[in-house]
Amino acid sequence: MSRAGSVAVVTGAARGLGREIARRLLARGHRVVITDLDAAAVSATAAELAASGAQVTGIVADARDAAEHRRVAAAAAQLGPVTVWVNNAGVLRSGRAWEQPEEHQALMVDVNVMGVVHGSRAAVELMRERGGHVLNIASMSAHGPVPGLAVYAATKAAVLSFSTSLQGDLDLARVPVRVHALCPDAADTALVRDEQASPDVALLFSQRSLLTPAAVADAAVALLDGRRVVRSLPTHRAGLMRFGSLLPRVALPVLSLLRAQGDRRRTST
Template identity: 45%
Template structure:
């Protein structure tokens, strides 16, 4: 059985942000169910936690697999936190994106989050669902159009689910965390592509620890949405309401990112 904090499920927790959130939730006293499509990395993260932890493989594209994780988590105790963190990052112009890239991006970033939320709601009596989305979900992202669309859909779903649960008087809050580019393996894997320039237009790339701290701060607050850094959120939203200006200004901004983009 778990301690007072209850059970927390984290997807995509084999490395990076997910592993960091798993550690932070463990430090708060949760029994953490660590999941990842790579079962070995999930076990490695679980073994590294100081508190009780359970590792399970999970392909987030599979709704039945989500439900199996949810049932296993509920058997451990009261599920009070569910973190949908698993995601992929693809960059390419729309006409150069492959069928496989489009399909996997939508299936993992959007449908995977939807399936996770549905499984969480099935077993949670109270608590928090935290969806790790992206700054790219707040406005147009040339060079990352498919990725941005997958995150925009994830953000819209998160906000709608939060409202639905409130209207149904169910004490489950849905939070959305929208960080700017983060120094993870996903980012490093695309950094050599010119289409990734927009990811490097900020003053600096965020560290994993900063995003984990933001996630914990969001879970401790009454807020539904947190953007890291906040000012980048306002800038990105402006592009949505001024599309004509954005078509002119975004390529200029992207050239700044191109200069900052690390080239291997």
């Protein structure tokens, strides 16, 4: 699929992983549309990415709203054929499920799950004739239990299940759109750092070090070169998480040990 003149949309791209993914799509020759809810951040990131002469369009949009996705899709289609749509927008709020503010839980479901559903629908409508790629950013949390992040983990498990099921629907309908889901471990972004003070995020810090946004973005964009539906980063952590899902009564005590290890790293970095 030719990239010259094609358009890529990246939601939640004013910072963090989205910005790095947008940067790599520009390097591949795409014209890129970035969206986010923060108008000032959208403007600043668009200006930064366009400084080298790249074609970047910034649009303020709310990932929770299906109509907003349709508006972004219409604007992107005016720029050229849309061949890539990245559903990256996401939020994380830590806490025990029975203690979290209801508005935090609703926000995670609306952005992390429905934002992906709405974005994927808009993308498929754009690309169903000529083909393209939908890339959904899930999380290592999608693979198993994450005490302290129960609702967040549930939303990312939903993203993973939705992505694989959507690919099945597209295959059955013979629609030439490829769906990919990336499940990275915790990365060194504001999404994670903003919650670092909470002990409930300890498991995110149980790896040796947080992934770099660059490494996650590289893995995300590489999925667009093939037909692979799911990739986890790093792979060995996914195996541990899946074990926790299959045998939770055995795995949960192990996760408690990892949580203690992560809590030490959380408070020392």
